[in-house]
Amino acid sequence: MQILVESLPELLGALGSTGLISAATWYISRRRHRTARSAEQRPTPSQGMGHRRIRTYTLLGTGGREGAPIRVMSTRTAGAVLLWPTGGRQERFELTDCLLSDGTYAAEPVDGFEKVS
Incomplete structure (x- = not known):
């Protein structure tokens, strides 16, 4: 049980950094998709x-x-x-x-x- 308690901060840090990277990737891909869609809708x-x-x-x-x-x-x-x-x-x-x-x-x-x- 001692090992689990000692490794808990490292586990939470890894989960947090994975979440931040995933959120940044999602945000960038959403902006690209929105920009491409608005360019398609602009009149030529x-x-x-x-x-x-x-x-x-x-x-x-x-x-x-x-x-x-x-x-x-x-x-x-x-x-x-x-x-x-x-x-x-x-x-x-x-x-x-x-x-x-x-x-x-x-x-x-x-x-x-x-x-x-």
């Missing part, structure tokens, strides 16, 4: 926070120097029509949400040209 710029993201669009059916496709950067949303000069006219392109394999978005040609004044 494309959801209308007032900010627009810059996207790079590839104008389909066009070619620049050496046949490379023409790429345009824009903050306009999908569905907007972009005018691009080709020769003496401007060709219309509709911006889409279609992501191409090179990481740019597609801008599809719309039938019809407009004369450049």
